Amino acid sequence: MRLTVLLVAAWELLGRLLLDAHDANFVPMPSGVAVELFAVAGSGELWAALWRSALRVAVGGSVGAALGVLAGALGASGRAGAVLRAPLALLRPIPPIAWIPLTLLWFGVSELQQVVILAGATFHVVALGVGDAARRVPEGLVAAARNLGAGVGLTTEVRVRAALPGVLTAVREGFAVAWFVLVAAEFVSAAQGVGVLVLEGRDLLLPARTFVGMGALAAAGALTDWAVRGASGWLVRWT
């Protein structure tokens, strides 16, 4: 922590010493970033941007995660699983960001396009993680349950509970990827959002705004992770 504070202070100091007012716009100092932060927060732009982006991540991420859990679970074992896994494995190496221009062609500049990209990105990450978690359930556990007289329903429940931590980790990773991809998607075509804030920094020649956007992004990502962890903790306790 001390190092960070030191570096920020050094940044500020060097900035004040070496830059004149004109250059200070070009290479912002911490104080400049703080000023911009208050400006953007006060004008309401920051909140509107965060809300827009968060909504996209929430919807796209949830859809993708839900489908991913389904696909991961179905694809985990058996012949049907192998059939499902193959085409997914073929599509997976294509970075989700690469889908952006194609989806723009198909869906136009719209919220749907953003949500589709996010859902696709989350889907692959979650499907992979869930499949992994399902396969790693110790067979001994299932066998023990059967020995104690459990039927199909109960053994399935045993599997689900054993795989649950892995599934939740996969969902968390999915949302992290969603934020990553969101920024790229907004970069290419969105009118409002955190990514747009970052871009405005370049367009308006206000790098301080870019830093504000970065900070907002980091905070939003951390908040999402905290929320997902909280929800999964609640889920685990409840089941």
Next chain:
Amino acid sequence: MKRLAALGWPALGVVTLVLLWVGAALYMGKPHVLPGPWAVAETMFSMRGPLVVAAAKSLSRVGVGWLAAAAVALPAGWAMGAVPALDRELRALLSLLRPIPPFVWLPLLLLWVGIGEPSSWMVCFVAALFPILAHARQGVAETPVALAAAAENLGATGLHLWARVRVPAALPLTFTGLKAGWSLAWMSVVAAELVGADGGLGQLILDSRNLARPDLAMSGMAVLGAVAAVTGGLLGWAERRVAE
């Protein structure tokens, strides 16, 4: 026979996907919106020149950035793993910087450094830095204490201890970090090229949107996927060789 059967099911899955694609393309009948596999294949062939050039460009950017990141992050990560004081100091700073998607630095870099390869290299550098660092640190930190102690008992010290015991023990996790860094750098370079960097597969795919050529987009995406898969496979192969 069993081998054949094992291949059969995945093949069925892939064939199903292709059939669905063909069906959708024929049903829509709009090749400028959803081209069929034949159109994409034809484009991939006719555009093979630009595709290869673009792929090489993206690959070179990732390569430079990743190598630079490894050069910095490997020693730093290993040092952090071995020296807890260093780890504590740097941790806060790194956790602040890590969540920022690497290509977000691109607008700033373009402003400060200008258009050209260095900005892309830096984006890939930043992208690969954190995974390599984190895993290298973890690799050293999680080396069983007994192993290092035993080596020291047998007389290994300083550089010798490092080269012969600590680093090799940390290699599996280090390699995981290198692989993760590579794939993250790859994703970031594509994003950077979509946003402002010149040339490369990302820009090719973007241009295809402006030209309303989804077949070109799909060709670019297929090449992207293939290069990513191949390079990832190569890294995995290298990892297995080193493990011996």
